[in-house]
Amino acid sequence: xxxxxxxxxxxxxxxLKAKFDSDVNLRTVFLRGEISNFKSHTTGHLYFxxxxxxxxxNAIMFASKAKNITFTPMDGTKVLVAGRVSxxxxxxxxxxxxxxxxxxxxxxxxxxxxxxxxxxxEKGMFDQKYKKPIPKIPEKIGIxxxxxxxxxxxxxxxxxxxxxxxxxxxxxxxxxxxYAKDDIVKKIKQASNYDLDVLIVGRGGxxxxxxxxxxxxxxxxxxxxxxxxxxxxxxxxxxxxxxDFVADLRAPTPTGAAEMAVPNISDLLNNxxxxxxxxxxxxxxxxxxxxxxxxxxxxxxxxxxxxxxxDSKKQKLMLYEEKINENIKQKINLKRIYLKHIADSYIFKxxxxxxxxxxxxxxxxxxxxxxxxxxKINYSKEKLNNIKKNYLLNNPGMLYQDKKIKLKHNIEKLxxxxxxxxxxxxxxxxxxxxxxxxxxxxxxxxxxKLCFVDGFVYTKVEKIKxxxxxx
Amino acid sequence: MAKEVKFEEKxxxxxxxxSDLENGEIDLDESIAKYTRAMTLVKECDDKLKNVEEQxxxxxxxxxxxxxxxxxxxx
Numbered sequence: 445x446x447x448x449x450x451x452x453x454x455x456x457x458x459x460l461k462a463k464f465d466s467d468v469n470l471r472t473v474f475l476r477g478e479i480s481n482f483k484s485h486t487t488g489h490l491y492f493x494x495x496x497x498x499x500x501x502n503a504i505m506f507a508s509k510a511k512n513i514t515f516t517p518m519d520g521t522k523v524l525v526a527g528r529v530s531x532x533x534x535x536x537x538x539x540x541x542x543x544x545x546x547x548x549x550x551x552x553x554x555x556x557x558x559x560x561x562x563x564x565x566e567k568g569m570f571d572q573k574y575k576k577p578i579p580k581i582p583e584k585i586g587i588x589x590x591x592x593x594x595x596x597x598x599x600x601x602x603x604x605x606x607x608x609x610x611x612x613x614x615x616x617x618x619x620x621x622x623y624a625k626d627d628i629v630k631k632i633k634q635a636s637n638y639d640l641d642v643l644i645v646g647r648g649g650x651x652x653x654x655x656x657x658x659x660x661x662x663x664x665x666x667x668x669x670x671x672x673x674x675x676x677x678x679x680x681x682x683x684x685x686x687x688d689f690v691a692d693l694r695a696p697t698p699t700g701a702a703e704m705a706v707p708n709i710s711d712l713l714n715n716x717x718x719x720x721x722x723x724x725x726x727x728x729x730x731x732x733x734x735x736x737x738x739x740x741x742x743x744x745x746x747x748x749x750x751x752x753x754x755d756s757k758k759q760k761l762m763l764y765e766e767k768i769n770e771n772i773k774q775k776i777n778l779k780r781i782y783l784k785h786i787a788d789s790y791i792f793k794x795x796x797x798x799x800x801x802x803x804x805x806x807x808x809x810x811x812x813x814x815x816x817x818x819x820k821i822n823y824s825k826e827k828l829n830n831i832k833k834n835y836l837l838n839n840p841g842m843l844y845q846d847k848k849i850k851l852k853h854n855i856e857k858l859x860x861x862x863x864x865x866x867x868x869x870x871x872x873x874x875x876x877x878x879x880x881x882x883x884x885x886x887x888x889x890x891x892x893k894l895c896f897v898d899g900f901v902y903t904k905v906e907k908i909k910x911x912x913x914x915x
Numbered sequence: 916m917a918k919e920v921k922f923e924e925k926x927x928x929x930x931x932x933x934s935d936l937e938n939g940e941i942d943l944d945e946s947i948a949k950y951t952r953a954m955t956l957v958k959e960c961d962d963k964l965k966n967v968e969e970q971x972x973x974x975x976x977x978x979x980x981x982x983x984x985x986x987x988x989x990x
Contacts, residue, residue, distance in 0.1 A: 725935035
């Protein structure tokens with residue numbers, strides 16, 4: 445087997461390095477970019493990256509060159525650098541060896557950060573009045589962070605250690621890169637639909653670029669509008685993001701967020717025990733108090749001497765009795781005095797005085813009546829005399845002379861219509877069984893009774909011939 | 916289904932009952948009723964804290980599916 449065609453990595457790297465170093469274009473390079481991942485080594489060498497919108501390059505500036513820098517470089521500083529590009533054999537990465545570095549104005553990201561912070565602060569989005577209280581004992585906790593990495597591990601293990609009763613719900617999320625901000629917003633909105641007591645939003649530490657999503661206005665708005673209280677946990681203690689300012693509570697680290705989110709179960713147990721003790725003491729104290737009160741009542745003078753209650757009433761009753769008697773006596777005396785006064789009065793002693801005036805009046809009435817009677821008697825006497833003198837009274841016959849003539853006339857009239865009177869003129873009346881026969885048709889038997897003016901004839905019917913006599 | 920009263924609410928009720936009892940301004944019958952209620956709360960809270968079952972973490976997917984989620988154990 446021929447192994448000669450296999451290169452060592454060192455050989456390849458050396459080859460590449462030689463290629464870089466032989467390129468005159470790479471010997472002096474001028475770059476414009478932003479510092480990130482800045483680290484200052486104790487030796488005085490500076491290690492950092494330079495980046496712009498599209499790319500990134502590792503950079504090193506040796507202490508001998510770095511001492512000439514006129515500003516304090518840090519993450520986000522926009523700089524202009526000059527140097528050569530070569531390959532670092534140990535890592536096989538190309539990098540720029542910076543000879544000179546100038547500040548290119550102020551870093552854009554910092555400007556953007558400060559600008560947004562000022563804007564949102566003016567809108568009042570950081571105001572304490574909008575901060576929702578974090579529940580003391582949450583039961584369901586939402587976590588918005590990457591599903592891998594230290595942050596989620598720290599958060600979940602801390603919650604389990606302190607308060608294993610809590611349920612944790614992870615909403616896995618991009619936390620860096622250009623899609624991170626939209627994903628964070630999306631996950632906050634999604635988590636809002638769940639019945640969660642508190643939300644932890646964050647990620648572990650990193651460069652300002654890594655944390656940048658948490659400085660975006662859309663993320664700030666989503667945190668501000670979320671109805672669930674949010675604890676932010678971005679980066680390390682010193683890193684502050686816009687998200688931290690707008691969140692209801694800011695935790696320095698993900699572990700810190702978990703500690704703020706849940707209580708310690710042993711503290712809760714202690715607390716509960718304290719409450720139990722207080723509860724029993726309070727009810728015992730109350731019972732002792734009530735018992736003492738009851739004993740005091742039982743020992744009270746009035747309960748031990750119940751007749752006392754009547755004594756005072758009795759006294760009052762007597763007092764009333766006396767008062768009533770006194771009153772009645774007084775009334776009787778008054779009436780007695782009045783009576784005596786009446787009895788002693790002149791009128792009472794001379795009752796005739798009362799009659800005298802009426803007697804005179806009576807005499808006047810008597811006299812008047814007598815006069816009236818005499819007048820009435822005289823008038824009646826005169827009337828009687830007049831009547832006596834009347835003609836009719838002296839000739840009473842006058843009264844029935846007329847009646848006598850009328851009577852005589854009526855008797856004559858009666859004479860004319862008397863049937864017996866007709867008998868005298870030759871007529872007679874036929875009877876059958878004492879019934880007057882008015883027509884030949886009335887005859888039913890063969891014997892008739894004929895009445896004459898001076899007696900009756902009993903006869904037999906021989907023949908009946910009906911004829912119209914008047915016609 | 917009636918929602919279970921939250922642990923925190925139970926603790927708050929417990930504390931308010933105790934301060935009522937400590938004030939001593941409520942009458943005895945009510946005090947005893949409150950004490951009985953407080954004892955029930957103490958027992959419920961105590962049971963909850965002492966009978967801890969390890970909760971399994973959940974992960975909510977984009978489609979609102981809820982899955983079990985376990986963090987990577989340290990090596």
